[in-house]
Amino acid sequence: MSSEIKRIFVIGATGAQGMSVVRGLVADGKYKVLALTRDLASERAQQLQAMGNVTLLEGSFANEAILRSAFRALNCPHFRPDSRHKQKGSSTGLRTGLCLTHIDTLNC
Known part of the structure; x- marks a missing residue:
């Protein structure tokens, strides 16, 4: 196993779950986090x-350019879609999912 410190992109890092994810990654000592x-x-x-x-x-x-x-x-990316967008009838969650699906196909 490599001792290389992995870089991980956390989208939603300032949210309740995102803060916990970042805290855990940093505490582990094996990760550098890029937080959006x-x-x-x-x-926060x-x-x-x-x-x-x-x-x-x-x-x-x-913003697709920033994500790319x-x-x-x-x-490794970490993404947690916010289900509240769907409950409010916003298309934000759908747009985000489509954007991330597109980025995933680019082998970034």
Whole structure:
């Protein structure tokens, strides 16, 4: 098994589950995390930064160019769709799923 530190992209890192995922990855010591956030100055983004081994990327999961660049530099993505979008009748979840499916086919 390789002792190389893996880079993982966490979308939704500032959310309740995302924070836990990042905390666990950092605590494990085997991962560097690239965390997508809409606001680098937000309190939760700053909490992530303070964990160490976390790099923040400002942007939206709906921006395909940002996702493509992040996925190309990483070993593993973590994505947790927010089911609330469907409950509210928004198409955001659908658009995100389609975008991520498309990116997945690019072998990023």
